[in-house]
Amino acid sequence: MAIGQPNQSTEEETTEGDDPDDDIVMSVDDARVQFGMSRGQAWVLNDVSLDVRREEILAVVGESGSGKSMFAAALMDAVEDPGHLSGDVTYYPREDESDETPSADQIGSYDAVGDDSIDVLGMSEGELDNFRWEEVSMVFQGAMNSFNPTMKIKGHFHETIQAHNAVLDERMEHVRNLFEALHLDPDRVMNAYPHELSGGMKQRALIALALVLEPEVLVMDEPTAALDLLMQRSIISMLRELRDEFELTIVFITHDLPLVAGLSDRIGVMYSFEFIEVGDTRSLLKDAAHPYTRALLRSVPSIESDIDEMEPIEGARPDPVNIPTGCSFHPRCPVADDRCEIEDPDLVSVGDDHQTACFYSDQARNELSYSLDHGTTED
Ligand SMILES: Nc1ncnc2c1ncn2[C@@H]1O[C@H](COP(=O)(O)OP(=O)(O)OP(=O)(O)O)[C@@H](O)[C@H]1O
Numbered sequence: 001m002a003i004g005q006p007n008q009s010t011e012e013e014t015t016e017g018d019d020p021d022d023d024i025v026m027s028v029d030d031a032r033v034q035f036g037m038s039r040g041q042a043w044v045l046n047d048v049s050l051d052v053r054r055e056e057i058l059a060v061v062g063e064s065g066s067g068k069s070m071f072a073a074a075l076m077d078a079v080e081d082p083g084h085l086s087g088d089v090t091y092y093p094r095e096d097e098s099d100e101t102p103s104a105d106q107i108g109s110y111d112a113v114g115d116d117s118i119d120v121l122g123m124s125e126g127e128l129d130n131f132r133w134e135e136v137s138m139v140f141q142g143a144m145n146s147f148n149p150t151m152k153i154k155g156h157f158h159e160t161i162q163a164h165n166a167v168l169d170e171r172m173e174h175v176r177n178l179f180e181a182l183h184l185d186p187d188r189v190m191n192a193y194p195h196e197l198s199g200g201m202k203q204r205a206l207i208a209l210a211l212v213l214e215p216e217v218l219v220m221d222e223p224t225a226a227l228d229l230l231m232q233r234s235i236i237s238m239l240r241e242l243r244d245e246f247e248l249t250i251v252f253i254t255h256d257l258p259l260v261a262g263l264s265d266r267i268g269v270m271y272s273f274e275f276i277e278v279g280d281t282r283s284l285l286k287d288a289a290h291p292y293t294r295a296l297l298r299s300v301p302s303i304e305s306d307i308d309e310m311e312p313i314e315g316a317r318p319d320p321v322n323i324p325t326g327c328s329f330h331p332r333c334p335v336a337d338d339r340c341e342i343e344d345p346d347l348v349s350v351g352d353d354h355q356t357a358c359f360y361s362d363q364a365r366n367e368l369s370y371s372l373d374h375g376t377t378e379d
Pocket residue numbers: 034035044062063064065066067068069070071079080081082083084141255320
């Protein structure tokens with residue numbers, strides 16, 4: 001395709017994987033979060049559609065304020081006021097292999113939209129409270145200090161288990177397995193008060209707490225941001241094992257792209273409150289197709305790159321009250337033209353299991369360079 005010639009985009013294109021057999025655990029369709037400000041209506045999640053695949057590790061990356069935490073909150077209907085969430089969020093419980101009956105029936109109390117799916121935004125507060133521990137659990141941004149300082153770690157586990165009427169001995173046995181996978185000494189940590197633990201230990205204990213009722217999906221919002229690099233890397237390496245051992249799906253939210261390069265199966269890049277590129281980690285890092293993703297990869301430090309090769313992304317971040325028309329990245333984009341100011345590109349396929357929302361991804365790939373001496377090489 002000649003440079004400057006736009007890709008064809010169609011309404012039908014979505015972020016769904018190329019493989020129709022992909023087992024989807026959650027799907028988000030046309031999710032929007034809107035709130036009124038004195039300056040006008042603000043959109044902090046702008047028509048987002050994305051499928052989360054069962055047992056994948058999906059990294060959600062983007063600059064501060066791009067909507068990553070909003071997306072996480074949307075997954076469990078936890079958007080706080082004044083934000084108002086609309087659209088659809090659907091959860092697909094694992095089918096019981098020994099039985100044709102979908103496990104949605106076994107879960108029982110939730111409202112199912114179909115035989116085997118659950119309408120997350122249609123649940124009552126009580127249903128949501130169970131859902132958030134038993135199906136889709138979350139480690140919130142900055143939650144490391146959310147432990148009650150006057151209660152031993154053990155107490156937090158007991159409290160959660162009892163609040164959900166689960167069998168204490170059974171659950172505590174599971175917790176021992178979780179602790180082992182997270183390289184925590186159960187006796188020592190359980191009997192400690194929060195302040196007696198290092199940041200890394202507290203964060204791992206929090207991850208174990210999120211998994212105590214065996215959810216299918218674990219959403220983690222910047223779970224390692226407050227820790228030193230060594231501890232970050234060590235937790236990251238435990239997460240893959242945790243996923244394998246407990247058959248988890250992990251949605252890992254971070255502003256730190258190199259950190260998740262060796263962890264995730266797929267990466268979704270958010271810009272201006274929506275996904276602008278989604279793809280298989282290897283393909284996305286090697287051959288990023290969106291000018292923003294390429295700029296992001298150029299702006300991150302790597303072990304070998306010189307500090308002067310790093311280029312911060314120029315221009316102001318989008319304002320939720322004043323999202324640019326057309327492609328929201330156009331004011332900062334080196335390859336944008338008139339079309340980009342008017343038309344909003346949909347996500348279209350740009351490779352195997354790789355979609356991007358840009359009319360000029362060929363041009364971006366040809367003209368915008370970045371070096372890749374981090375990430376995929378360190379599996
Ligand atoms: N409860 C809320 N209601 C409305 N808007 C909100 C609410 N919470 C945050 N926002 C706004 O939503 C936008 C997106 O915020 P969000 O927290 O999702 O960004 P983020 O990508 O997670 O950033 P960071 O990396 O700094 O955590 C921001 O402009 C923020 O001010």
